Amino acid sequence: MRLIIGLGNPGGSYQNTRHNAGLLVLDKLQKTKLAKDFVMRKSGVFMNNSGNFVRKLVSQYKLRSEDLYIVHDDLDIPLGSYKIQFGRGPKDHNGILDIENKLGTKDFWRVRVGVDNRSEDKKPLGEKYVLQNFSDEETEILNKTIKEVVKKLFELVKTQ
Numbered sequence: 001m002r003l004i005i006g007l008g009n010p011g012g013s014y015q016n017t018r019h020n021a022g023l024l025v026l027d028k029l030q031k032t033k034l035a036k037d038f039v040m041r042k043s044g045v046f047m048n049n050s051g052n053f054v055r056k057l058v059s060q061y062k063l064r065s066e067d068l069y070i071v072h073d074d075l076d077i078p079l080g081s082y083k084i085q086f087g088r089g090p091k092d093h094n095g096i097l098d099i100e101n102k103l104g105t106k107d108f109w110r111v112r113v114g115v116d117n118r119s120e121d122k123k124p125l126g127e128k129y130v131l132q133n134f135s136d137e138e139t140e141i142l143n144k145t146i147k148e149v150v151k152k153l154f155e156l157v158k159t160q
């Protein structure tokens with residue numbers, strides 16, 4: 001069994017924010033054939049408190065960390081790009097850091113969805129930026145990226 005968790009913040013005011021990219025990906029994943037190969041959950045807690053939620057599910061399903069996939073936003077990656085990596089993540093992401101601390105390991109899959117679309121001359125702080133909504137243009141780019149992520153995850157699952 002494998003578990004995929006989409007990270008984000010609960011509540012309507014956060015629904016279309018950059019920090020909820022993980023939840024937006026999970027919405028699409030749940031409508032695919034991939035859903036048969038995974039137990040899928042949305043975090044349902046605020047991003048920075050993701051660790052206990054993840055630890056509880058890992059324990060409940062008696063999973064190895066290698067069978068855990070965390071989908072999250074990443075400011076180290078430009079909007080329109082993504083990375084799927086094992087044991088490697090962003091330089092600074094409080095949700096991922098909390099998960100690593102609560103699990104006691106970095107050895108799990110990260111589906112890192114790029115959300116950075118800031119201009120170099122006008123770069124708001126990351127903490128504020130990730131809580132802003134995607135523009136309509138950015139949403140189009142994100143939707144294309146989500147399709148690519150779903151396809152890549154499907155290919156990855158087949159090879160494992």
